[in-house]
Amino acid sequence: MVKLSEKELAAWEKKRDLNAELLQSLxxxxxxxxxxxxxxxxxxxxxxxxIITRRDGTIEKDEIIPAEKALVATARAATGLSQAAFAKLLGVSVRTLQEWEQGRKMPSGAAATLLKVASRHPEVLQELAA
Structure with a gap:
């Protein structure tokens, strides 16, 4: 990604059509x-x-998550659900789920048990989400 100068950034901002960009995204x-x-x-x-890949094929991030922090990521990946859908199913906020996935916080109690079930038997959570 190329960093724009202040002048280039101002020119780019001037010609943007945010409404069109939002409609395209929707x-x-x-x-x-x-x-x-x-x-x-x-x-x-x-x-x-x-591995996080952009639509154009470029790799945004490629990292190794240690085993002790990988439970949440593998559980959600196994179910195939988005962060929002998975968080709703677990009864937590999307932000909490993101904190868990990024290893800044660790789930405890019932959440940790449910995540173990999700990683070993993702079909159960997929059925609940349907």
């Missing part, structure tokens, strides 16, 4: 198009490789 979402796609690949040591 149409893409309704069609099921994606701007970014996250793929989780379980490694032999229990860690998870997370």
């Amino acid at each position: 149409r893409e979402m309704k069609r099921g198009d994606w701007a970014r796609k996250t793929e989780f690949i379980t490694q032999p040591d229990g860690s998870v490789r997370r």
Whole structure:
């Protein structure tokens, strides 16, 4: 990604049509198009490789998540649900789910147990989400 100078940024902002951009985004979402796609690949040591790919094919992020922090990511990936749908199913906010997935906080109690069920038997949560 190229960083624009102040002058270039101002010129770009001037010619933007935010309404058109928002309408285009809504149409893409309704069609099921994606701007970014996250793929989780379980490694032999229990860690998870997370690859975030943009629609144009560029890789935004490629990282290894340690095994102790990978439970949430693998559970959601196994169900195939979006963050919003998975958080709603668990009864937590999307922000809480993001904190868990990024390893800044760890789920405890019933949430941790439900995540273990989700990772081992994703079909159960998929059925509940339907």
